Amino acid sequence: MSLLKTLAEKPWLPPMAGAGFAPPHGLIPSAAGRTALKFFIAVASVIFFLLTITFLSRTQYPDFQALAGEPWQPFSNTSQLWLNTAILLLASIALRWGVVSSRQQNLGQITIALVAASLFSMMFLFAQFAVWQQLYSLGYFVSSNPANSYFYLFTGIHGLHLLGGLVALARCTVLFTTRRDCTQLNRGLALCRSYWDFLLLIWLFLFLLLTLSSASYRAIAVLCGF
């Protein structure tokens, strides 16, 4: 509602007491980073949102064969995916730990947290790749069915986002090793943490979405009015 209040201001009149002024000292770096990240998360969300919409409408075409629902389908057993989820969760936790330890300026813990976060993130990527290979060996090729196409597409784009995050994390790490500036590191890690949380949420959503049965897709489609 504060936006509506802002938009109702009459700027040609003298400002009323308590009218919101921009920060007196110009830029606050952490605030800028947070704003940018929020917008980037919005951008990424739109990508996944649009893919989801197109996916849901595509599930209703006769040639669509869900990847789960029947015993012989690959994601009727989701243990591998749960394992991957756990790995990504660990990466996310490691980053939280990194944020805390950088606030406390505990160099030892910072190092462990950074190593753990990057290691788990990379492990997640490899594990996702392993799922691809597994699907491939079972004959679920990218183009053989739209459900497969979407699985590769969704996980691929999700992986690319994580890869981008890793680049940012690497930059934080490099800056830290040269400057030893815990405040700066803390700022960077806080952003990484939010981004990893976002990617974890997206992954959980994709996990759920991609392992539904045909009947569930039908129900969702009816609900959404496709």
Add this chain to the structure above:
Amino acid sequence: MKIALALIFLVVLSVVFHLVSPWYLTPIASNWTAIDDTISLTFWVTGLVFIAVNLFLAYVIIRYRARQGTKAAYEPENKRIEIALTVVTTLGVAAMLAPGLIVWDEVISVPEEAHVVEAIGQQWQWTFRLPGDDGQLGTVDARLVTVTNPFGINPTDANGQDDILVDSNELHLPIDQPVKVLLRSKDVLHNFAVPQFRVKMDLVPGTTTYLWFTPTRKGSFEILCEELCGLAHFTMRGRILVDSAEDYQQWLGQQPTFSQSQQVVAGNPEQGQVAYTMCAGCHGQQGEGNQTLNAPKLAGMGHWYIARQLSYYQQGIRGRHEKDIYGQQMAPMAALLAQPNAIADVSAYIQSLDSGPATDTLGGDPERGQGFYYTCGTCHGAVGQGNRGLNAPRLAGQHDWYIKRQLQNFKQGIRGKHKQDVYGVQMLLMSNILQDEQALNDITSYINTL
């Protein structure tokens, strides 16, 4: 100052141009006068706003331009004016929208009594299908499309057997009867548009769309594809002939059903060989052609192409033009193939003859010709092998002087202008990209190398 006068001038010019313009909606030939009325209404509303805003703007510029001693007013906002303008605008918008939506509801609600026609688009041709006596169209699938089943009709579906096939870009419709046109595409997006009928709709591969209208005026109306569908998009033309009910029934009776089209007996080359003896006099024993007699090479041409040309000659679709001297010679010869299967037999025999490469007699520049050929090759094949799916004949091996003459004939409208020459319009339009003699020589030289 000048700018204010210019604004006034442009407003007056626009109004005058609108009033005297000979270029406006083509006379309507369907029931959709309501659409025209909505357009007129929109013109009134938007026209008044256009005149009012711009004349006021011109007045303001004249009245309030900077002069010695002038100063602007200070008025951050004026709620009264803003609200009044918002209300007026909203009313104007509603006045256009409401009738529009009412008419749209009619456009998408097909009347019960409408009869059904299916229009099928492919790059860059139209064909049509009508339900047979059972009143139902058979199921179709793009995967079933073959050269002998170009409509992709499901042969196991009983409903499809009596479907009436119009393997031509010309459709007849009875006057004053509402028609629902189902739209289907075999390859890419197309659009079924007849300017005089006002309604149009895309053809989307993988799904069926529709539109409906009632033709209200007899005559011939062109179908244009209005959704970019590739290189030859602009040549994708068809025709609707609105007939009286009797004429329509007569036309309908001449069209084959699906089952009839599947029972056509393939031509017998041995029978054809006998008939060919009279062709051999000019076209040569091996169908190699003869320049002194102006007879093209026939050997290796697809039987479907030969058959189509022979029947065109028989029906006077080809070889009737007064300037088509050699075509006029051919027409009576084609008439001799009067037996029911004679054309099929002789065409089959001709296809079986071996074709060798032709010699270059025109001396064009094949490299330059190759540049032109990109367009031709889209239909006729990268090596001029022809493409039956697109009804494009083989070019490779044909004599250059013959190809050149035909291109000239197309360019001058000597060939291809007859309304029943289904694919003529494509060549009429396409031959125009070869603008001079040199271009014709170059392309034929290139075709010689294929």
Add this chain to the structure above:
Amino acid sequence: MPHTAIADQPDESHHPTKFIWKYIWSQDHKVIAIQYAVTAIFVGLIALVLSGLMRLQLGFPNTFSFIDPSAYIQFVTMHGMIMVIYLLTALFLGGFGNYLIPLMIGARDMVFPFLNMLSYWVYLLSVIVLLASFFVPGGPTGAGWTLYPPQAILQGTPGADWGILLMLLSLAIFIVAFTMGGLNYVTTVLQARAKGMTLMRMPLSIWGIFVATILGLLAFPALLVSAIMMLFDKLIGTSFFMPALVSMGEQLDYSGGSPILFQHLFWFFGHPEVYIVALPAFGMVSDVIATHARKNIFGYRQMVWAIVAIGGLSFIVWAHHMYVSGMNPYFGFFFATTTLIIAVPTAIKVYNWVLTLWKGNIHLTTAMLFAIGFIFTFTHGGLTGLFLGNVVVDLPLSDTYFVVAHFHMVMGVSPIMVLFAAIYHWFPKITGKHLHKGMGNAHFWVTFLGTYAVYLPMHYLGFLGVPRRYYAMGDTDFIPDSAQTLNASITVAALIVGLAQLIFIFNLLHSLRKGKPAGANPWGATTLEWQTEHTPPRHGNWGTHLPEVHRWAYDYSVPNAKDDFIPQNVADQDVVMVAVPETAPLDVSQQAIDLGPGEPS
């Protein structure tokens, strides 16, 4: 990562001195803006030449043998794509957005200068990839700028092998570049405003650019997604958009995909894209009009609301591009309604521009001429939009030249009018020199009258039913021969307009060296960019102290003030007032006009 290198530090040590760091690998928003602008204008000129070639074919068919049907639709495609994305989007946001945001809100630079630099170089890469498609086998894609599958990736369309791949790749790269720039612009507007610069004190230019950037950030992903999916279809053989079909007589392996899905995605991007171009134009023209009319913008709040409302509504009108696409026909009711609703805030903007001039003190500078030209062309283009937005009226007109004329009026001519107005307006700040007025006015008159001569008759070709994207009409039953005469005259007008742009280019180059010195604030403008210590502003923009903002952006002709403008950074106690306003009002205005804007003749 937040990068604060110079955003708020006046420290001279950060200022690069070597040529390469100062002008090539620069992180200064002003240099990046100029890099964006020069690149965009360069590709824009290529697109202009392409349009000239198209017009030659349409006006004089069968005359130019090098324009064959495939070349023609390749020109159509590249002209459209370059103009919409690589010229207009890049110039408004990458060019003017970059230049104006930090200066107008009183920041030293963008919040992330390195990212900003990267954004330009990635944009340049996308341009190079795009132009490379002219040199690959088969040439650029000829799928139309809408790139509709299936034909975009099938034989029978020029460039279906290489051209389309490069196009999709280039778009993806562009979107990356835009996202880097866009995150920067929104963050800078939200976080780096000078003290006292509340949102509602921002000039409308910033509002337009800000909302347009948000639209871009949220809309471009749709194009990215559709580009990626089409690349999959083309390269891996998936069937996202590709149904079972027979191409050129051959059965392909695709099955089940939906071409209409692509159209939804494309227009979910494509319609906001219209406003990504239009909103900055709306904002910038507002500032030009207010400054040169010496009057506050009429209904500032309504203008801001309209920008926000249009931005929001632009996401729910996309399918009005698809009335005849074969989508569910009931969508027509919804989208026709939303589309006509969006006309209301748009109309309010037009009224407010005119009402700003009303009771103003109008100086007919070149920038003002272009701004007035914009009001005219935009009114015209906006009103014809009401034809196409109303679903039944669209039926006979869609895919005809009416559509072409409409969107060129509203999205081609109008924003370009604003671009010119903006260039004539801000050039003195960017270079410290005035553009030559005589050449500027000549450029305006030919462009303004010429474009109307091009597009007014074109609407009527559309009424006739002449389809767009046709290489040649040939003989038809229903189009009179006179239509060809009309087409030829349109071509002549278009070529004249195209050539007139040479005056503009010459004026730019000439004035850069020999233009009259402009001084810091030649128009007597209130906004912050005119209050810099140096002109052109140096790296860091503000010398030692950031400006502090005390008022809104439109204090023109304030009663009783001595000058007819009060800059935003002047505090109330520093405003010079005139005595006894009641008894001697004439003297007041006399003094005011003397101090008004001057322009060298």
